Amino acid sequence: MGSNHSSETLHCNRYLNGQGPLPLEDAARTGPAPISTQPPGQMTWVVLHRDLPGFPHDNTLQVNFTFPDGVQTEGHPRPGQPYPSLRLCAYLPDSREGRRILAQMEKAFQQQLLFTVSTDLHGQDMVCPESVPFKTQPEGGTVMNGYPDEDYLKTVRRALKERLHE
Template identity: 65%
Template sequence: MGSGHSSEKFTCNQYLNGQGPPSLVQQASEGLNGLSKSVAGCQPEGQMTWVILNRDLPGFPDDNTLQISFIFPDGVQKEKHPNPGQPYAGLRLCAYLPDSREGRRVLKQLDKAFNQQLLFAVATNKDGEDMVTTTSIPLKTQPDGGSRVDGYPDPDYLKNVRQLLRDKGIE
């Protein structure tokens, strides 16, 4: 059961440019967050871990929170990336799910998608810099603030992300 009374803040939400990602709608419609020159399945070497926080998410008052951390160090692009031999900037990102039956299903699907290199890619931004970014699978990168800022509450998120993952063959 989530506490709902804690005043502690979620602090794991860092981006290389100091700004958050585009909205879920933008992520889905633009494919790679408006970035170009990406290659499907070109996720670089990285790490996905998760922990349970004794806090609830808005809309899930009876559940704890699953905090998923994705870490991609800076690196040099390989043949599968858009500009082999060139450097790219890494990424540190946290995502949140309710620790519920449905949230655990999504976590399992995200883990499969991560291992199949479907969640992130190396892409070139509008300034010509290569960096790790999310793909077309939206992640909740804020624990609250609503869907406008990729947070909760968002009553359709779990259903929608499960469908997007199923569309990519992830059950």
Template identity: 60%
Template sequence: MGSGHSSDKFHCNRYLSGQGPPSLVQQATQEVNGKFNTLNGCQPEGQMTWVILHKDLPGFPDDNTLQINYIFPDGIQTDKHPHPGQPFAGLRLCAYLPDNREGRRVLKLLDKAFNKKLLFTVATNNEGEDVVTTASIPLKTQIEGASGAVGYPDSQYLKTLRKLLRNEGIE
């Protein structure tokens, strides 16, 4: 190489087969390097924390309970929400997992999903108000005395939750 020449190449041999690079949509939704890329969801800004309760969940008699606290303040909707520029009501919600190996694993997955803004969204409720609500991932919001949909016992919940999170690209 003479002076004024760079050892850097200004072309890419990768696409000489006649195919161009994948589109941004393809890149966002297809498997890349063994990991699934997902676009962030439309969850408003909020906070996720957790604590250990020294109480067992029905169906998990030998384990403590992980209480996950989600807090979303009132806010203004963005272009990802049903009525951009309009206010929405916030949310305070507690969800529960057994404090065992599998429950801790799912907690980490829920944290990833929360950070990718996939767990909650803004939607219009039956009264016509725009509110923060759960998206497509079901959360157990009752410890006991509720149906299997929102409470315990539910022996398949952790397995089902992992599968749903995997479908969203969270592993």
């Protein structure tokens, strides 16, 4: 609902084949600043006039990430090899906390720290989130990567803070 991508695109959120980020507990122990491996893309957002489960008095922020087909560079699994495009929608409540998180997402995206190219279990290279979890469905709970999820805003705020070294 509300997304313009197939369910096949969503598998990159699961960090397959051990190529994904460290667990949140381990990420805090890493040393130097992260190296940018985010491919060229675009981040936009809109306000949807509907609420998310668990946020009955707030509208919804739909954050859209678009990456065109590209070629891997240094820092990616197979430099010189192509990767397919990605369109990913993420959802936040349009609240004070949701807007703060959106601002952190924009900062991390501009610093090219939100996405990278990774290889899935089938050997396919694709653009995937880099250590920051996204809610890619407005509903369905944690099983469907949606809301309600009472810990999500705290979790994503912490992941963004670590990624931005704030």
